[in-house]
Amino acid sequence: MGEKPVGSLAGIGEVLGKKLEDRGFDKAYVVLGQFLVLKKDEDLFREWPKDTCGANAKQSCDCFGCLREWCDAFL
Amino acid sequence: MDDYAVLSDTELAAVLRQYNIPHGPVVGSTRKLYEKKIFEYETQRRRLSPPNSSSSFYRFSDLDSASVDSDMYDLPKKEDALLYQTKGYNDDYYEESYLTTRTYGEPESVGMSKGFRQPVTSLSDADTFHHQVRDDTLFSSSEEEGKDRERPMYGRDSTYQSIAHFRPISNVSRSSLGLPYYPTSSTSSVSSSSSPSSWLTRRAIRPEKQTPVAGLGQDRQVPLWGQLLLFLVFAAFLLFVYYSMQAEEGNPFWMDP
Numbered sequence: 001m002g003e004k005p006v007g008s009l010a011g012i013g014e015v016l017g018k019k020l021e022d023r024g025f026d027k028a029y030v031v032l033g034q035f036l037v038l039k040k041d042e043d044l045f046r047e048w049p050k051d052t053c054g055a056n057a058k059q060s061c062d063c064f065g066c067l068r069e070w071c072d073a074f075l
Numbered sequence: 076m077d078d079y080a081v082l083s084d085t086e087l088a089a090v091l092r093q094y095n096i097p098h099g100p101v102v103g104s105t106r107k108l109y110e111k112k113i114f115e116y117e118t119q120r121r122r123l124s125p126p127n128s129s130s131s132f133y134r135f136s137d138l139d140s141a142s143v144d145s146d147m148y149d150l151p152k153k154e155d156a157l158l159y160q161t162k163g164y165n166d167d168y169y170e171e172s173y174l175t176t177r178t179y180g181e182p183e184s185v186g187m188s189k190g191f192r193q194p195v196t197s198l199s200d201a202d203t204f205h206h207q208v209r210d211d212t213l214f215s216s217s218e219e220e221g222k223d224r225e226r227p228m229y230g231r232d233s234t235y236q237s238i239a240h241f242r243p244i245s246n247v248s249r250s251s252l253g254l255p256y257y258p259t260s261s262t263s264s265v266s267s268s269s270s271p272s273s274w275l276t277r278r279a280i281r282p283e284k285q286t287p288v289a290g291l292g293q294d295r296q297v298p299l300w301g302q303l304l305l306f307l308v309f310a311a312f313l314l315f316v317y318y319s320m321q322a323e324e325g326n327p328f329w330m331d332p
Contacts, residue, residue: 034104034105037099037100037102037104037105038099038105038108039097039098039099041097041099043097044097044098044099044108044112047108047111048105048108051107051108051111
């Protein structure tokens with residue numbers, strides 16, 4: 001994951017990426033941190049982008065899936 | 076919702092634990108989310124707490140409402156997701172709150188909890204079979220509940236009407252069978268209002284999963300082997316016609332020299 005920007009996450013495009021950056025989630029690992037703080041819980045984490053940057057259900061779902069797989073593989 | 080802002084992080088965590096809401100640490104980035112969750116939970120509870128608690132339907136019901144509820148854990152996600160997608164009922168918060176109850180630990184908290192928000196899948200035929208079967212079994216049990224619950228469900232009729240769109244066959248047919256004394260217009264609402272509860276218990280009846288599929292096999296007018304036989308006869312006939320139409324060797328003229 002390194003220093004990849006938050007837009008490199010699945011479901012996070014340019015607009016959402018910008019909004020997340022404004023909230024302080026400027027790197028993918030910060031969102032990963034949020035995912036972990038929410039204990040990798042699907043329900044909680046899928047709600048979080050909706051509140052934070054106005055993501056829709058599909059985008060949240062994609063982002064969740066992306067992070068979950070990363071965690072399954074590397075964590 | 077601002078009431079929760081005065082609570083400290085630990086107090087907020089205590090409230091979350093009290094409500095059995097699965098949560099992680101309450102930090103700056105998660106606080107708002109948890110406050111929202113608590114708010115939704117209490118709103119739901121206020122909205123759903125009716126005088127009668129006979130039902131399996133209410134997810135916050137403290138009653139041990141019957142063994143019917145006990146196996147509600149893998150609720151149909153697909154239909155409900157579709158249901159909640161089509162309604163413009165409340166905010167998105169409403170939809171999400173039901174999603175969260177999926178992970179709640181209470182055995183008696185049933186209800187429309189699980190996985191409402193999985194919109195990706197579409198209904199498969201197998202699922203419609205499930206629901207058609209389960210509608211039967213559940214209609215008998217939940218009829219009473221449906222009647223009672225109609226009043227408290229007032230706010231949700233619009234929501235449940237949308238079920239009828241997705242399940243016209245099962246709902247209408249079952250409702251016409253199950254509730255003859257209701258006028259047709261309200262039948263769908265009653266059936267739909269009880270159908271979420273029926274959905275909840277629907278999945279539990281796994282053994283029946285096989286029967287509707289098997290049952291449909293017997294509905295053919297002509298048996299399968301008969302159809303295959305007819306097909307072969309027809310194919311043989313076509314082959315016969317084809318070969319007979321091919322030009323014969325020799326003189327095409329019929330006239331004798």
